[in-house]
Amino acid sequence: PGYLLRITCDDSLELYIDGKKFRMSRDENIWSVERRVPIPPSCSLIAARCTNAGKKYGLLASMEDEQGNVVMTTGPASWRCVQGTEEEWRSPGFTGYSTWPPATVVDFGKHFAWQEMAISSEAQIIWADEGNAAAICVYQISPLLGISKSRCWGCAIFYSVSQNSYQITDGETD
DSSP states (O other): EEEEEEEEEEEEEEEETTEEEEEEOOTSSOOOOOOOOEOTTTEEEEEEEEEESSSEEEEEEEEOOTOEEEEEOOSSOOOOOEEEEEGGGGTTTOOOGGOOOOOOOOOOOOOHHHHTTTTTTOOOOOOOOSSSEEEEEEEEEOGTOOOOOOOOOOOOEEEEETTTTEESSSSOOO
């Protein structure tokens, strides 16, 4: 049981689930690819660094429960973003994001490739308030969604070739 995060970023994405880096292949880390990431019920923080290589920029995401109901979309009400200079945000236990400003909605209109993705149409393209080089954005999962607030800093994320999907475990793997 758990949730499915659908996420993309223009241009490159560095994604962390409760402090554990989500590994992506080079082919997946391009702006026109939707990443599908399983989110276990025990995890409570999604963090992303999105780096812009020029022109349009933004982060777009939604999360669904097992029945396909959308339980989260990117927007200023639920996400907080700062310029991409902070380093501590990746560390387990970092709570400084609570003082970060709400995400800013970027109104470029969705890229043609983003319109074809299964990310909820309710999701807004977000970024940090100032500048466009890089943004770090975080979403703290609410216990109201039925997701446990307990941390899973020891979660391991790996790719299963046989299942053609990513998996998150409660313990570390080799």
